[in-house]
Amino acid sequence: MDLSTDPKLEDFRAEVRAFFAHDFPKDILEKARRGASLTTEDVRKSEKALGDKGWLAAAWPVEHGGPGWSLEEQYVFDEELERAGVPTVTPMGVIYVGPILYTFGTDAQKERWLPGIREGREGWAQGYSEPEAGSDLASLQFSAVREGDEYVLNGTKIWTSAAQHADWIFCLARTDNSGKKQEGISFIISEMDRPGITVTPIITIDGKHALNQVTFENVRVPADYLIGEEGKGWTYSQYLLGHERTSYARIGGKRKQLAHLREIASAVPTGGNSRLIDDPAFARKLTEANLAVDALEMTVLRVLSAVKDGGAPGKEASIVKVLATTAAQQITTLYLDAAGLNGVRGFADSVTPGWLADDPSAAFAAPGVSTYFGTRAQSIYGGTNEIQRGIIAKRVLGL
Incomplete structure (x- = not known):
């Protein structure tokens, strides 16, 4: 992929x-800048702004309502x-369920669910991990039992x-226990407000609510909420995970953080x-983080160059996942280093009322610590980096 020679790309x-400078909701950008948690209304507003422009489902092919962009444009x-x-x-x-639906779903399922996804009108959650899986x-025990024209769902999903x-x-969901554990898994959808579903918040160390435990007790869904074939869920999940693991790259965001850190380091006296x-x-450390992002970007471009139209990233997506999450942790550690060094310098004055207001670290320390804690989990979720290294090997x- 060559991003530098095509004037049309510029x-x-x-x-x-x-569009982002003039037409995207300014209140959403401000909340994101402050690191404030978004409400459900904020999330809908943000994603609907992209959906109204036709840009939310950026990687979808035209035939399913996407903009039809090249990989370079994406x-x-x-x-x-x-x-x-x-x-x-x-x-x-x-990124996750949309490609599953338009690749493996029926025409009726595509018509039912794809518009709400690409327009930002409906939000989705992913029920994969369980307390013991x-x-x-593949050891999951969440069950889906067929009863007539319905499936009955029971079990618990966590870190949702x-x-x-x-x-x-x-x-x-497990629909069969008779063979290999991967063979008895199916891919099933449910509304979140169905009777029998309980959502319990999991508050993380930074005080934010991003994760949940979701419990299903005799939740009944129509049989046509099964996507694809019964027992093929493991195959579909591997297709999805290729998209998930490449989505962690976020090169632009990492470049922006590095530029911010250079500004901080140029202003903070030691x-x-x-x-x-x-x-x-x-x-x-700052140079090493820059090099890590350079290596990540080149790897992402190589993986994307190998993806054919409408295809999914392959097993090489595991490389992206490892590089992206370790780079994120390198970068966010620098925020702690900057705040810590400046804190040592200013400690003698810390008992003075209002001392923090004039401290150069005041603007970045708190959100920096929050981001640092958040990235500690990146090497765990989406398949731990240890598991990814095994896949790579x-x-x-x-x-």
Whole structure:
């Protein structure tokens, strides 16, 4: 992929940048800038603004309502979205379940669910992990029992992102226990407000509500909420996970964080006339983080270049997942380093009333710490980095 030689691509970049600068909701951008949690109404407003423009389902093919962009255009769009500080699009709808529906669903299922996803009118959650089935997802025990024209769902899903905002949830459910554990899994959908569903918030260490536990007790859904064939859910889940693991890259956002850190380091004094940017240890870490993002970007471009129209990233997506999450952790650790070094410098004055108001770290320390805590989980969710390295060794390198 060559992003530098096509003038039409730069025209496209200018169009996208102008939309985010002038037409995207300013109140949403401000909340995102402050690191404030978004309400369900905020999420809908943000994603509907993209949907109204026809840009929410950026990677979808034209025949399913997507804009029909090239891979280069999709990449530029993601860069500009991140650069503008637009809240990350909730991936469960447009990135995860949407491609499953238009690839494996019936015409009736596509007609029913795709419009609400691509227009940003309906939110989705992903029911994969369970209390006893995380990295070993094939051990899941969440059950779907066929009774006439319905399935009866029982079990618990955990670490369910954005369930508090969702109208629908797609679940991996065990429909057969007789063979290999991967063979008895099916892909089933449910409304979130069905009788028998309970959502319990999981508040993370930074005080935010992003995760949930979702319990199903004799929840009945129509049989046509089964996507594809019964027993083929594991195959569909692997198709989905390729999209999920490449979605972690977020190159534009990482570049923006690095630029912000350079600004901070150039402004924060460490004593005398020196600045944080002159500290050799900090400068080395900042350079290493830049190199990590460069390596991530080149890897993403290689993976995307190998994707055919409408296809899914393959097993190489595991490489992207590992590089993206480790780079994110490198970057957010630098926010703690910057705040910590400046805190040591200012400690003698910390008992003075109002001392924090004049401290250079005041504007970035709190959101920086919150982001740091958030990225600790990135190397766990979506398949732990240890599991991904095993996949790389066996399926990519053939070891």
